Amino acid sequence: MPHGPDPNARAKGGNPPSADTFENQILSLVPSLRRYSRSLAKSDSDGEDLLQDCVEKVLVRRGQWRGVNLRAWAFTIMTNLYRDRHRRIVQHPSVELDDTLGLTAEDVSGDPLEKTRLHNALNALSADHRSVLMLVVIEGYGYQDVADMLVIPIGTVMSRLSRARRQMAAHLAENNIVTLRRPK
Amino acid sequence: MTDDHKPVTEIDLHAYVDGFLDEQRRREVELWLKDHPEEDAEIRQWHAQATELKAAFSSYARPGENDGKLVSKADPARMSSTLWRQTALIAASLILFLSGTAAGIYGERLLSQPAPAENSATFESLPGQSKTAFLVYASEKRHPVEVGADQEEHLVTWLGKRLDYKLVAPDLKGLGFSLVGGRLLPVNGKAGAMLMYQDTAGQRLTVLLGKNPQNGETSFRFESTGSLETFYWIDGAIGYAVTGEVSRAKLQQIAEECYRQFET
Numbered sequence: 409m410p411h412g413p414d415p416n417a418r419a420k421g422g423n424p425p426s427a428d429t430f431e432n433q434i435l436s437l438v439p440s441l442r443r444y445s446r447s448l449a450k451s452d453s454d455g456e457d458l459l460q461d462c463v464e465k466v467l468v469r470r471g472q473w474r475g476v477n478l479r480a481w482a483f484t485i486m487t488n489l490y491r492d493r494h495r496r497i498v499q500h501p502s503v504e505l506d507d508t509l510g511l512t513a514e515d516v517s518g519d520p521l522e523k524t525r526l527h528n529a530l531n532a533l534s535a536d537h538r539s540v541l542m543l544v545v546i547e548g549y550g551y552q553d554v555a556d557m558l559v560i561p562i563g564t565v566m567s568r569l570s571r572a573r574r575q576m577a578a579h580l581a582e583n584n585i586v587t588l589r590r591p592k
Numbered sequence: 593m594t595d596d597h598k599p600v601t602e603i604d605l606h607a608y609v610d611g612f613l614d615e616q617r618r619r620e621v622e623l624w625l626k627d628h629p630e631e632d633a634e635i636r637q638w639h640a641q642a643t644e645l646k647a648a649f650s651s652y653a654r655p656g657e658n659d660g661k662l663v664s665k666a667d668p669a670r671m672s673s674t675l676w677r678q679t680a681l682i683a684a685s686l687i688l689f690l691s692g693t694a695a696g697i698y699g700e701r702l703l704s705q706p707a708p709a710e711n712s713a714t715f716e717s718l719p720g721q722s723k724t725a726f727l728v729y730a731s732e733k734r735h736p737v738e739v740g741a742d743q744e745e746h747l748v749t750w751l752g753k754r755l756d757y758k759l760v761a762p763d764l765k766g767l768g769f770s771l772v773g774g775r776l777l778p779v780n781g782k783a784g785a786m787l788m789y790q791d792t793a794g795q796r797l798t799v800l801l802g803k804n805p806q807n808g809e810t811s812f813r814f815e816s817t818g819s820l821e822t823f824y825w826i827d828g829a830i831g832y833a834v835t836g837e838v839s840r841a842k843l844q845q846i847a848e849e850c851y852r853q854f855e856t
Contacts, residue, residue, distance in 0.1 A: 435663045443653035447645070455652070463662050521810045521826065526644055544610055545642045546649050551603075551612075566603055573606075577637045 430470055433478055434463060440547070441482060447542040448490045450531055458493065462486040483547070484557045487539045494535035529579035537572035540565055600624040605631065609638045719815045719822040721779055722800040722833030725786050726820065729775070730796040737773030737788050747774050751785040755801060757830055761787055762799070762853035767846055769797065779803070779831075797836030797843070799850055804831045812847060814840060823847035827854070 441462060446455035466482050473481055530538060543549045543557070551569075555562040600621055607613050608621045625632040656662075729736050739747040744761055752759035754776055761771050769789035777786050779802030787799040810826040821843045824833035832854065834847045 431663050435659060438659045438662065439653045439655050442656065443649050446652040447649040456656075460662060467663070521813060521824075522644075523648065526648055542645075542649075544606075545645050551606075566606065569606055570602060573638050573641065574634075576641055577634070580637075580641070 431467070434466060434482070437479055437482055438463065440479070441486060444483060444486055444542060444547055445490075447546050448486075448535075448538060450527070458486065458490060461489050465489065480549075480553065480557050483543065483549075487543075487558060490539060491535045525580065529576050532579055533572055533575060537568050537575065540568040541572040541576075544569060605635060606638075609635060609642060717780070718800070718802060718826075718831050718833050719813070719824045719835075721784075721802070722798065722822050722824065722835045723815075723817060723820055725777060725800055726796075726798045726835040729786065729788065730798060736796070737786075738775040740773040741771040743773075744771060751776060751801075754783040755785055755803060755830065757801075759785065759801070760853060762850045764789055764846060764849060767842075767849060768792070769846065772796070780805075795836075795838065797834065797838065797846065800833040800835070802831045804829055812844075812851075814844070816840070825851065827851070830854075 438459070442455070442459050445459040445462065446452065449455035449458050462482065462485055465485050469485070533541070539558070540554060543554045544551070549557070551562055551565050555565045558565070598620070604613065604617070604621050608618060613621060625635060739750065741747075741761075748759045748761050751774055761774065764770070768791045770791075772788040772790050774785055774787040777784055779785075779800060782803050784800065784802040786801075788796060789799070790796040804826050808826055809828065812823055812825050815822045815824070819837050820835060821838065821840050822833055822835040823843055823846075824831065825847075826832070832850065834843060834850055836843050836846070838846075
């Protein structure tokens with residue numbers, strides 16, 4: 409299981425490391441944070457917003473980092489931010505101006521219909537289910553790691569994962585669509 | 593630890609999909625799945641899902657141009673960007689409100705603007721639009737098409753011009769269907785085209801073509817509603833959908849033939 413570049417990085421004497429070190433460590437985490445934020449968000453711009461909020465929060469809260477596994481700590485912050493946003497959006501849906509299923513340049517190489525279908529299925533998941541699914545499937549975290557990161561019992565991780573997978577499967581099957589090989 | 597009779601739990605099934613089992617347990621689960629076809633089918637779905645998800649998001653794990661700025665705390669403007677965005681949202685709402693007022697004054701002109709949404713999400717409705725076109729026009733006795741097959745050349749030039757695409761009317765005679773004609777109609781709010789075919793028994797089918805705002809390529813899909821079957825796909829700048837009240841196998845043949853002949 410990949411666990412980031414420096415799971416054992418530890419600040420000496422409990423003090424936060426020097427600004428340069430900390431920021432460089434964050435910088436090296438940005439790509440995987442970007443992937444996680446995009447996997448949670450509804451669009452590219454939404455994903456970048458979430459990433460930016462997360463990096464800001466990580467920098468502001470650097471004093472609270474206990475010096476262990478910066479990647480997991482940043483992922484926890486991201487997950488909480490995402491849950492808060494999601495709750496706000498559900499309560500005030502009009503606030504989200506850029507809620508579009510953006511297909512940007514890098515997406516067009518794939519199958520746009522397939523992507524739309526997948527994104528629709530993902531968007532139907534609750535924030536809690538989606539984050540667990542992504543942490544396990546995309547980010548490769550173990551079940552206990554996810555439980556620790558989200559401060560929930562491992563049983564809850566498993567039930568969310570089951571629920572997310574079954575809901576996705578049902579949603580994807582619902583469309584009565586089967587992919588066929590092109591006659592080329 | 594690893595007892596042969598240890599029952600396979602749901603956690604084992606997830607761990608199997610996620611690659612968290614050791615070699616021995618993995619083999620035990622595999623054996624167990626052979627006797628449990630229902631769970632086996634579900635596991636396959638989960639596997640496929642995971643593959644799809646990885647494919648969809650893995651490309652985002654890359655550095656961005658402005659990552660350095662994102663992380664450098666020295667820029668105070670960036671630190672307050674959340675606040676800035678909130679202000680921007682308020683400003684945007686205000687603009688929306690004001691344009692709402694403007695809409696009251698210039699309503700007609702604003703309403704006649706085409707919808708700005710241009711992404712593949714709108715293309716999900718392609719089979720839906722194709723079914724509607726079929727239901728509306730295939731049952732039409734006197735005017736099913738605007739331009740008949742007797743003017744095929746004019747038909748394809750005219751519709752091709754509106755679609756900005758070198759249109760051909762596929763020859764489906766080998767499959768028992770001949771061209772009735774075609775018409776211009778809106779697809780995704782833009783000029784699209786419909787071609788109609790019928791067999792000797794009068795059974796009709798329609799081929800819908802619409803502009804695809806994003807270039808892309810898809811596989812073939814089908815959708816069924818009652819006795820109506822629709823095959824659809826996107827190929828480059830054009831999205832296609834073939835709808836008919838024929839068997840799926842037959843319609844697939846027809847769709848494949850269309851695909852072959854539409855290829856430029």
